[in-house]
Amino acid sequence: MKECLKQSREAYADKNGGRAKKLSLKGDEHKDNMIHLNQEASTMIFEENNQGLRFDTIDLHRLFVSEAKLYFDDAVQKVRNHGEPTLHVIVGKGNHSENNIARIKPAIRKYGKRLGLRVKVDPLNVGRLVVSL
Structure with missing residues (x-):
């Protein structure tokens, strides 16, 4: 190209x-x-990462940030439709990102907050976010 x-x-x-x-x-x-x-x-990648996960959990590893946001939007809607109060988002720690700097985690945190959601890092797993709907 x-x-x-x-x-x-x-x-x-x-x-x-x-x-x-x-x-x-x-x-x-x-x-x-x-x-x-x-x-x-x-x-x-998304389908492979999310096989066997509960509907209130998504894994966004190995995706580009723009792709992760799209899957996040879909997951938020799905969880809302089920009447669940929480979505668990596996984002990783950034260990496999360039210079070990997380890309997806901060982007999803910021994006979720812009959507009016409460987004916190899971205290038991720093590679996972807990989103309150």
Whole structure:
């Protein structure tokens, strides 16, 4: 994708509009494919992480923050629909993140609070959040 878009810019700079357009469209195809494959991977990761968990618990390990937020939204709605007061969110400690800095945990805490939810770190497990609905 990057290479096609780079070559497209170069072709445009060289006043070769036809080639620039073809390369730009090819780059867009690669981008669309990347998005599709990322969505498939996200679904597979989430399903694998959440096999056998109770409906009031979700595991967001190994997801991108943007994906984790989508699954979090769905889980909040599901738990609300069941009339449960609490959602347990497994976010990890960040041990496998770049520089061992957690990404999902602070993002979900902040996002949940923005949604008006009470989000606390589980005192028994710092890699899990307890969300009061």
